Amino acid sequence: MKKRKFSPGMCVVYLILIFWALTTIYPILWVILNSFKDKKKIIANSFALPIGDLFSMDNYKTAFDRLNIFTAYKNSIIVSCCVALVVILLAGMASYALVRYNLKTKKLLNTLVVAAMMFPVFATIIPVFRMEFSWGIVNTDKVSLSLISLILPQIAGNLAFAMVVLTGYIRSLPIELEESAYLEGCNPMQIFFKIVVPLTKPSFATVGIFSFLWSYNDLFSQTFFLRFKDQWAITRLLMEISSREGTDYGLMAAVVTLIIVPLLVVYVCLQKYIIKGMTAGAVKG
Amino acid sequence: MNNTSNIYKNKKPAIFFLLPAFLFLILYLYYPFIQNIFNSFMKIKGLATPAKGFNDPVYKNYTRLFTDPNMRIALKNTLIMIIVTIVGQVGIAIIIALLVDNIKRGAKFFRIVYFFPIVISATALGLLFNLIFLYDKGMINQLLEFLGMTNLTDWKDEAHAIMTMMIPVTWQYVGFYFIILLTGLNNISDELYESASIDGATRFQRVRFISIPLLHNVICTCCVLAVTGALKVFDLPWMMFPNGMPYGKTWLTGTYMYYYAFVASDADYSSTIAIVIVVLGIILSKVVNVIFKEKDY
Numbered sequence: 001m002k003k004r005k006f007s008p009g010m011c012v013v014y015l016i017l018i019f020w021a022l023t024t025i026y027p028i029l030w031v032i033l034n035s036f037k038d039k040k041k042i043i044a045n046s047f048a049l050p051i052g053d054l055f056s057m058d059n060y061k062t063a064f065d066r067l068n069i070f071t072a073y074k075n076s077i078i079v080s081c082c083v084a085l086v087v088i089l090l091a092g093m094a095s096y097a098l099v100r101y102n103l104k105t106k107k108l109l110n111t112l113v114v115a116a117m118m119f120p121v122f123a124t125i126i127p128v129f130r131m132e133f134s135w136g137i138v139n140t141d142k143v144s145l146s147l148i149s150l151i152l153p154q155i156a157g158n159l160a161f162a163m164v165v166l167t168g169y170i171r172s173l174p175i176e177l178e179e180s181a182y183l184e185g186c187n188p189m190q191i192f193f194k195i196v197v198p199l200t201k202p203s204f205a206t207v208g209i210f211s212f213l214w215s216y217n218d219l220f221s222q223t224f225f226l227r228f229k230d231q232w233a234i235t236r237l238l239m240e241i242s243s244r245e246g247t248d249y250g251l252m253a254a255v256v257t258l259i260i261v262p263l264l265v266v267y268v269c270l271q272k273y274i275i276k277g278m279t280a281g282a283v284k285g
Numbered sequence: 286m287n288n289t290s291n292i293y294k295n296k297k298p299a300i301f302f303l304l305p306a307f308l309f310l311i312l313y314l315y316y317p318f319i320q321n322i323f324n325s326f327m328k329i330k331g332l333a334t335p336a337k338g339f340n341d342p343v344y345k346n347y348t349r350l351f352t353d354p355n356m357r358i359a360l361k362n363t364l365i366m367i368i369v370t371i372v373g374q375v376g377i378a379i380i381i382a383l384l385v386d387n388i389k390r391g392a393k394f395f396r397i398v399y400f401f402p403i404v405i406s407a408t409a410l411g412l413l414f415n416l417i418f419l420y421d422k423g424m425i426n427q428l429l430e431f432l433g434m435t436n437l438t439d440w441k442d443e444a445h446a447i448m449t450m451m452i453p454v455t456w457q458y459v460g461f462y463f464i465i466l467l468t469g470l471n472n473i474s475d476e477l478y479e480s481a482s483i484d485g486a487t488r489f490q491r492v493r494f495i496s497i498p499l500l501h502n503v504i505c506t507c508c509v510l511a512v513t514g515a516l517k518v519f520d521l522p523w524m525m526f527p528n529g530m531p532y533g534k535t536w537l538t539g540t541y542m543y544y545y546a547f548v549a550s551d552a553d554y555s556s557t558i559a560i561v562i563v564v565l566g567i568i569l570s571k572v573v574n575v576i577f578k579e580k581d582y
Contacts, residue, residue, distance in 0.1 A: 009488075013384045017395055020381055023456065024401045030424055031413050090306040097302035101293050109303070116314050120517050120566065122542050122559040126324060126332065126552050127317035133333045156313030159306055178292060188298040217406035219520040223547070224332075235408045235520075242412050242524055249416060256412050260405045267404040271397050274404075275464055 028260065035059055035257040039250030059254035066251075067237065068229070069258060075226075076216055076233040079147055083154045083215040084208040090155070091162035091207065096196050098163070099170045100178075110167075116160035121220055128153050129224055138224075143231050150225040150233075154218065158211040169203040170196065205273045213274075216263075234259055324556040331550045346557040355529065356558070359536035366451060366537060367515040367569065373455040375507045378462035379500075383492055385463075386470040396467065399460035407457065411524020414453045418525075441526070446535050450522050457521065458514060462507045469503035470496060505577040509570045516566050519543065538562050 033049060038056045063069060098109060132138045137149040173196070181191050197204075222236040232240070238259060245251055267274065293299075326343050327336040340346060350356050381399070385392050402410065417424040418440040426437045440449045473496065481491050519539040526535040528544060536544075538558060545555035 010388070013388060014391075017381060017384055017388070017391075020377070020459075021395060021398045024398055024460070027413055027417060027424070028401065028405075031416060034416075090309065093302040094306035097299045101296055101299040103296060103299060109307070112307070112310065112315075116310050118513070118566070119314050119318055120513075120559070120562055122517075122539060123321050123563050124314055124317035126546060126556055126559070127320035128313060129332055131317065131320075139333060152309075153313050156309045159309055160314075163306065182292040188292065188302075191292065192302070213404065217408070217520075219406070219408045219523070220543070223543075235406050238406075238408045238412060239524065242415065243527070249419070252412055252416060256409050256416075259409045263404050263406070264401065267400070268397065271400070275396065275400065 028264070031253050032257050032261070035250070035253035037250065039248060059250040060258075062248075062251050063254045063258065066245075067241065067255070068232070069237070069255075071230060072232050072234045072237040075143070075147060075231065076235070079151055079154070079233055080212045080215040082147075082151045083158060084212040086151075086155050087158045087162050087211040088204050088208050091159050091166050092197065092200065092204065093192065094159075095163050095166035095170050096192055099167050100175075113160050113163050117164065121157060125153070125221065125224055132225075139227055141228055146226055146228070146231040150221060153225075154211075154215045154221060157221075158214060162207040162211065165207055166200065166203055169200055173199050202273065205270075209270055209273055213263075321556050321559060324553055325560055327553050329552040329556075332546060332552050336553075340553065346554050349554065350557060350561065355533050355536050355541065358529075358533060359538050359541040359558075360561075362447060362536060363516065363538045363565070365447065366454065366518065367512050369451045369455055370458070370511040370515040371508055373451075374458050375462050375504065375511055377455075377459045378466055378507070379504065381459070382463050382466035382470060383496060385467060386496070387488065387492075396464065399463050401460070402457040403461050407520035408524055410453060410457060411521045414449075414521070415525055418449050441531065443531050443534055446526060446531055450526055450535055453525070454515075454518055454521050458511075462511070465507055465510075466500065466503055469500050473499050501577070505573065508573045508577070512569045512573055513566050516562050516569075538565070 036055055036057070036059070038058060097103075098106065098113075103109070129138060132149045132152070137145045140146060177195050177199075178191050181195050186194065216233075217235060219235045219239060222233050223239065226232050226236050238255065241252065241255055324336070325346055326339055328338055328340050329336045381395075385395050420426065420437065420439045420441070423440070425440065429437065438445065477495050477499075478491055481495060486494070517539060518537060522535065522537055523540050523543065526540075528548065529536040529540065538561060542555050542558040542562065545551045545558065
């Protein structure tokens with residue numbers, strides 16, 4: 001192909017791409033910049049940079065004084081980490097067995113997994129809530145029980161996707177390593193933890209990150225299972241702020257910034273795994 | 286490979302590996318799913334209150350669906366949402382994926398940046414867009430004022446509400462389909478393009494006669510995902526337009542189901558709406574598949 005560096009066609013292509021990039025970057029930048037302005041000055045001019053007179057940390061002060069942001073962060077991280085870890089472990093074990101064992105029920109089990117991916121959370125949440133209520137783990141004022149009541153359904157919700165991604169990956173692993181480990185006297189348990197798990201790490205990372213993000217961002221389940229203030233996770237707290245403090249734009253901007261900046265930093269660091277997992281899961285499912 | 290057997294001939298350990306995951310699936314997905322169907326025929330008010338026997342008549346909730354004007358609005362909005370997501374999300378994603386596939390510099394940058402909105406929680410985006418669409422000096426209205434407009438639009442009034450709700454939802458997931466399509470494009474071998482350009486095909490012809498036909502299946506997958514995704518939308522609309530505000534004009538099936546479970550304390554009707562969501566999802570993804578099957582290149 002000829003190299004034409006400044007052909008007009010290419011300019012148009014870049015213009016369109018840059019335009020779309022602006023729509024994904026600028027709103028985020030706008031809210032970050034405005035979070036550093038006094039709430040009265042946002043209204044005067046939201047496009048100016050927060051320098052000189054405009055700069056103020058008041059919004060952040062209010063946010064930390066008035067809201068339990070740290071408790072919410074802690075709850076979110078406990079829930080999402082548990083979900084991610086358990087999903088990795090259980091989905092890894094099940095995928096390994098589904099790929100390697102020649103079971104008669106293999107087809108049925110695979111169908112069960114793929115069908116489970118189709119269930120919208122709307123269709124299961126009320127019975128799950130009622131079931132957990134009868135066990136006494138929701139609607140209690142115990143923080144740990146409430147967090148568990150949220151963790152369990154979120155694990156189930158992420159398992160199917162994780163298993164689709166992981167079976168695809170484990171199938172591509174060479175079986176020779178497992179055979180030689182077997183000859184050395186390892187049992188399937190040891191083979192799984194010592195051979196398969198280390199080899200599957202990149203895929204585990206993808207699955208783990210996704211489960212984490214989905215759990216962290218899932219407002220719907222959080223509103224069902226986290227009923228009281230000290231149990232709220234980040235997303236649930238956000239919803240409360242918008243209904244209670246919806247007119248304090250400076251505070252809203254600060255809180256949005258506090259929520260999205262950590263996520264964006266983590267994303268940019270781990271984007272390799274995220275993008276890979278996205279395609280693996282979506283195209284096969 | 287038949288000699289895989291030695292290690293895996295003894296099938297007992299398989300149960301140990303499979304049991305925990307499938308217990309979860311059955312207890313938290315399959316069992317509640319079936320229970321939900323039963324619940325739609327029962328009399329259940331609050332989320333945590335016991336059922337008071339069957340409805341009278343048993344199918345009461347289903348006839349109620351047909352007479353409920355808000356349900357009609359929710360269905361209409363959801364169908365609009367589905368069309369907008371297919372045309373908007375998948376359409377824009379196809380265009381930018383084809384463009385990114387044709388550039389040499391900056392492709393990685395665009396890939397990272399286009400994915401931003403998906404990583405951020407829809408709840409935070411809802412707040413963000415509340416600020417952007419604010420009547421009183423939101424980003425859009427300030428921009429319009431700056432450009433010399435004098436009478437500002439209230440983006441959340443009855444006339445604009447649906448549009449204001451659809452734009453962020455559409456915008457958020459473009460990057461998702463973009464990544465899927467881009468991977469599909471990367472899987473097309475370079476030799477095809479090279480031999481086509483030796484034969485004198487222009488860039489546009491290569492896209493039209495190689496890229497798009499070979500992407501056919503991936504585009505179909507994207508459309509199915511867009512349909513099921515549109516049915517699941519909840520966070521963003523609820524943050525921007527809670528309780529179907531204004532005047533119940535912005536109900537979606539998801540938010541309407543939530544409203545009956547939580548705000549109106551009518552769990553059995555809520556279960557019925559959930560079943561509508563499932564049935565719609567199954568029918569519409571079948572429809573998408575049929576449409577795409579017929580169109581063979």
